[in-house]
Amino acid sequence: MIKIKDIKFSVKKYEYKKPFHITNSVRTEAFNVEVELITSNGIISKAEASPSFRVCGENSDTVMSVADKARGVLAGKDIKRYGNVFNDLKSSVDSPSLKAALEFSILEALCKESGIKVWNFLGGVKKEIETDKTVVISNIKDMVLEAANIKKEGFKILKIKVGENVDKDIEIMAEIYKKTKGMKYIVDANTGYTPKQAVYFAKKLYSRGIDISVYEQPVDRNDIKGLRYVRFKSPYPVAADESVKTIDDAVNLIKKEACDFINIKIMKMGFSNALSIIQLARANDIKLMIGCMSESSLGIKQSVHLACGLGCFDFCDLDSHLLLNEKRNRGEFIQNKNIIKIC
Amino acid sequence: MIKIKDIKFSVKKYEYKKPFHITNSVRTEAFNVEVELITSNGIISKAEASPSFRVCGENSDTVMSVADKARGVLAGKDIKRYGNVFNDLKSSVDSPSLKAALEFSILEALCKESGIKVWNFLGGVKKEIETDKTVVISNIKDMVLEAANIKKEGFKILKIKVGENVDKDIEIMAEIYKKTKGMKYIVDANTGYTPKQAVYFAKKLYSRGIDISVYEQPVDRNDIKGLRYVRFKSPYPVAADESVKTIDDAVNLIKKEACDFINIKIMKMGFSNALSIIQLARANDIKLMIGCMSESSLGIKQSVHLACGLGCFDFCDLDSHLLLNEKRNRGEFIQNKNIIKIC
Numbered sequence: 001m002i003k004i005k006d007i008k009f010s011v012k013k014y015e016y017k018k019p020f021h022i023t024n025s026v027r028t029e030a031f032n033v034e035v036e037l038i039t040s041n042g043i044i045s046k047a048e049a050s051p052s053f054r055v056c057g058e059n060s061d062t063v064m065s066v067a068d069k070a071r072g073v074l075a076g077k078d079i080k081r082y083g084n085v086f087n088d089l090k091s092s093v094d095s096p097s098l099k100a101a102l103e104f105s106i107l108e109a110l111c112k113e114s115g116i117k118v119w120n121f122l123g124g125v126k127k128e129i130e131t132d133k134t135v136v137i138s139n140i141k142d143m144v145l146e147a148a149n150i151k152k153e154g155f156k157i158l159k160i161k162v163g164e165n166v167d168k169d170i171e172i173m174a175e176i177y178k179k180t181k182g183m184k185y186i187v188d189a190n191t192g193y194t195p196k197q198a199v200y201f202a203k204k205l206y207s208r209g210i211d212i213s214v215y216e217q218p219v220d221r222n223d224i225k226g227l228r229y230v231r232f233k234s235p236y237p238v239a240a241d242e243s244v245k246t247i248d249d250a251v252n253l254i255k256k257e258a259c260d261f262i263n264i265k266i267m268k269m270g271f272s273n274a275l276s277i278i279q280l281a282r283a284n285d286i287k288l289m290i291g292c293m294s295e296s297s298l299g300i301k302q303s304v305h306l307a308c309g310l311g312c313f314d315f316c317d318l319d320s321h322l323l324l325n326e327k328r329n330r331g332e333f334i335q336n337k338n339i340i341k342i343c
Numbered sequence: 344m345i346k347i348k349d350i351k352f353s354v355k356k357y358e359y360k361k362p363f364h365i366t367n368s369v370r371t372e373a374f375n376v377e378v379e380l381i382t383s384n385g386i387i388s389k390a391e392a393s394p395s396f397r398v399c400g401e402n403s404d405t406v407m408s409v410a411d412k413a414r415g416v417l418a419g420k421d422i423k424r425y426g427n428v429f430n431d432l433k434s435s436v437d438s439p440s441l442k443a444a445l446e447f448s449i450l451e452a453l454c455k456e457s458g459i460k461v462w463n464f465l466g467g468v469k470k471e472i473e474t475d476k477t478v479v480i481s482n483i484k485d486m487v488l489e490a491a492n493i494k495k496e497g498f499k500i501l502k503i504k505v506g507e508n509v510d511k512d513i514e515i516m517a518e519i520y521k522k523t524k525g526m527k528y529i530v531d532a533n534t535g536y537t538p539k540q541a542v543y544f545a546k547k548l549y550s551r552g553i554d555i556s557v558y559e560q561p562v563d564r565n566d567i568k569g570l571r572y573v574r575f576k577s578p579y580p581v582a583a584d585e586s587v588k589t590i591d592d593a594v595n596l597i598k599k600e601a602c603d604f605i606n607i608k609i610m611k612m613g614f615s616n617a618l619s620i621i622q623l624a625r626a627n628d629i630k631l632m633i634g635c636m637s638e639s640s641l642g643i644k645q646s647v648h649l650a651c652g653l654g655c656f657d658f659c660d661l662d663s664h665l666l667l668n669e670k671r672n673r674g675e676f677i678q679n680k681n682i683i684k685i686c
Contacts, residue, residue: 080459083466083654114457116423121464123426247626255598279622283590311426 163192
């Protein structure tokens with residue numbers, strides 16, 4: 001028996017290097033909640049919750065408001081029986097990002113006790129993964145410059161935020177394409193388009209010979225029919241992101257055949273539910289990508305272990321730590337341009 | 344890195360205490376394949392494949408015929424990267440029972456190296472489980488006597504094999520009910536009925552006030568419409584057993600809403616696919632039971648770890664070792680009547 005002795009929570013503020021502008025949202029700072037889990041035999045595991053108010057209606061204040069309850073639920077519990085601990089947490093604490101951090105910290109503590117790494121515990125499929133890097137919404141000139149810089153930095157996959165102005169977005173994509181030919185594109189409208197706008201956007205780009213690897217969340221999160229419409233009317237694979245936060249969301253999307261990809265983010269699902277959704281998606285031949293909220297390197301580590309352990313993600317969008325000012329990388333992984341390798 | 348150094352395979356013969364008579368099949372012996380996996384650092388893990396010719400078209404001879412290939416695929420592989428090893432095995436060896444044994448032995452070796460038990464690795468939800476015990480097909484007198492004896496032995500859940508003669512089966516159930524009131528019943532027709540016979544059977548028992556907890560595989564394995572018909576026309580929860588051997592089978596059954604329960608048997612699915620099907624079923628609110636083929640205590644151990652680790656099975660039908668002559672329990676669990684507890 002390895003009991004959870006204590007958990008410490010603290011809010012950390014990070015500044016974005018540039019304002020993080022996506023559809024209907026501009027952020028200059030991120031407030032994450034750090035978790036330090038201490039076991040009865042002295043194991044310490046650090047993790048991070050990066051709450052998203054836009055997607056999940058939570059922020060660092062709401063997370064901290066349930067921290068005492070979470071500590072109470074977990075104190076004294078045996079991490080060797082983590083299935084029960086996760087169940088207790090699920091039934092008592094309603095914060096997906098905190099669940100992600102706590103579940104990861106419990107698994108990491110068990111792995112530290114066992115002398116293996118979390119990615120090995122999960123299957124050990126890939127030693128390293130490739131991430132994209134993101135161009136946020138701005139004026140055309142700045143977005144094209146940023147895209148060109150990301151290419152110069154050595155990234156092969158470009159994520160482009162669109163969704164606020166479809167005609168401007170088409171123009172931007174055309175200009176970015178000129179400067180970054182050879183890259184793969186993930187285009188993310190963050191719910192910004194109507195279904196018809198979304199198809200219009202896709203068809204215009206397609207007619208210009210631009211390929212898009214993943215067309216993320218073109219329409220409103222609750223418009224599953226609209227998502228399905230875009231999926232079947234546009235030439236690009238469509239990913240559900242904001243539309244899938246729970247296992248039931250995933251079941252419903254699969255039933256309705258509304259998407260080609262599911263974007264797994266542990267901060268909107270928790271860690272163990274993410275594992276369930278991954279299995280569900282794979283069984284149903286739904287492709288997978290993994291994304292992030294505003295995690296620092298400490299939080300990105302969690303998704304890196306998941307991605308390397310399972311090796312099931314066609315695309316990894318794990319770049320939030322690259323967009324934040326951080327003194328040092330605390331993720332225990334090596335970032336070599338676009339490649340993330342677990343130490 | 345912990346490499347697989349060698350794997351030894353051997354066929355073991357077990358005699359049934361009584362002929363194991365189910366629909367269209369009588370067995371007096373079981374031939375299982377034992378697996379001994381040895382790692383580069385001297386860890387030894389023993390496991391067992393119990394092939395079913397009736398369900399999966401394999402027997403100990405066909406399993407042994409792919410043993411060398413399996414050894415070749417696995418030799419030198421790192422068990423810390425078991426996800427890859429499982430993938431390699433899946434793509435090269437087409438024996439579900441051998442995959443179950445090998446996958447379990449790999450996980451057990453990793454757990455031995457890590458100083459934890461497999462059930463803890465899987466979540467550690469339950470320290471013990473309750474199993475049923477089975478009454479096989481025979482004449483009415485013997486079946487009723489056997490049922491009464493099982494009740495006397497201390498079992499609370501009775502599994503009754505039916506399916507060869509519906510009117511005789513109804514009479515048997517009525518007689519068994521008289522002698523075993525208070526027990527729960529799992530009735531297994533092993534594909535023996537037509538859909539209309541299956542509903543007739545269920546309605547007759549229902550009208551006599553007999554409740555059945557699980558009505559297993561009433562109809563032909565390929566008759567998914569028939570299974571659905573029985574599900575919606577009979578008053579008891581219907582389980583798919585022979586109808587679900589693969590992840591695709593499970594997806595299809597769920598899509599067609601053809602069953603209330605899925606019977607997980609690692610010998611028809613392999614261990615890792617069983618885990619996937621479990622997640623798929625849970626996400627879709629399908630209930631779960633766990634069953635067995637002709638495993639000795641060594642093989643039953645594998646399903647005990649799965650059942651205790653996940654704690655997700657409403658019913659455990661893990662009694663095959665109780666029906667075989669075995670010199671001693673090699674499962675590293677304590678069997679106290681109906682309760683199985685991991686040592």
